[in-house]
Amino acid sequence: xxxxxxxxxxxxxxxxxxxxxxxxxxxxxxxxxxxxxxxxxxxxxxxxxxxxxxxxxxxxxxxxxxxxxxxxxxxxxxxxxxxxxxxxxxxxxxxxxxxxxxxxxxxxxxxxxxxx
Amino acid sequence: xxxxxxxxxxxxxxxxxxxxxxxxxxxxxxxxxxxxxxxxxxxxxxxxxxxxxxxxxxxxxxxxxxxxxxxxxxxxxxxxxxxxxxxxxxxxxxxxxxxxxxxxxxxxxxxx
Numbered sequence: 001x002x003x004x005x006x007x008x009x010x011x012x013x014x015x016x017x018x019x020x021x022x023x024x025x026x027x028x029x030x031x032x033x034x035x036x037x038x039x040x041x042x043x044x045x046x047x048x049x050x051x052x053x054x055x056x057x058x059x060x061x062x063x064x065x066x067x068x069x070x071x072x073x074x075x076x077x078x079x080x081x082x083x084x085x086x087x088x089x090x091x092x093x094x095x096x097x098x099x100x101x102x103x104x105x106x107x108x109x110x111x112x113x114x115x116x
Numbered sequence: 117x118x119x120x121x122x123x124x125x126x127x128x129x130x131x132x133x134x135x136x137x138x139x140x141x142x143x144x145x146x147x148x149x150x151x152x153x154x155x156x157x158x159x160x161x162x163x164x165x166x167x168x169x170x171x172x173x174x175x176x177x178x179x180x181x182x183x184x185x186x187x188x189x190x191x192x193x194x195x196x197x198x199x200x201x202x203x204x205x206x207x208x209x210x211x212x213x214x215x216x217x218x219x220x221x222x223x224x225x226x227x228x
Contacts, residue, residue: 034216043120043206043219090159094214101171101213102149102164109158 002027004093006107013081014115021076021110023091032094033074034104035065039087047089050074061085086114117142120209120220128226134195137223141188141209147171148190149217150182153204165190166213197227 003026013019025031032051036044048059055067065076074091088111092104121140129135141148149172150162161174165184182192188209194201204224208217 032214036219041224043122043221044208046216046218049216092159096214099172101166102147102210102217103161103172103174104149104151104159104208104217105161106159 004107012113019078034092122220139207145209147213151206
């Protein structure tokens, strides 16, 4: 069965510092991979996605993520965090194949706090 | 393009009642997925509809059902509400079900 693990439940960084949020997945083949961000009481906004090809993907708001097949990881990074980045971040996996349509499996989320 | 819209945004019901939530996908998107988000269980997939047919289903009891109309709008229904059904219900649309999903703002359901 597919699963997603975000090892860090809560992370605090200083404004201007770099950020890395970890995501590990379990899946037999190469899945579709996503990072979403959720502000309190809101829906999820897509930050970036990986389907195939270049393993370093760029997203919105200055975020990037790197797919590492050997480590089954898809970590999210940002070189300089802004106070507005404080939110909850979710890594998600979508499986290929006709029996897996429309279904994303999410990690438990990482709450990012930004210190001034 | 307008984003995914969900109505109503907030609902308060009592145990035993039923509720219907609505979702309008992004124009041109034919796949609509529904998720339940709770503090304890996180985000869990309920089901996906494509061209008025349920194509995929998660592990939820039969009290949770849905449908999709010819214009791709979707509704989900929860019958015989239980306290544990209190959650944020999120709808997401995608072009085909294999692409990225775009989420609506959610419907916050509280069951008393």
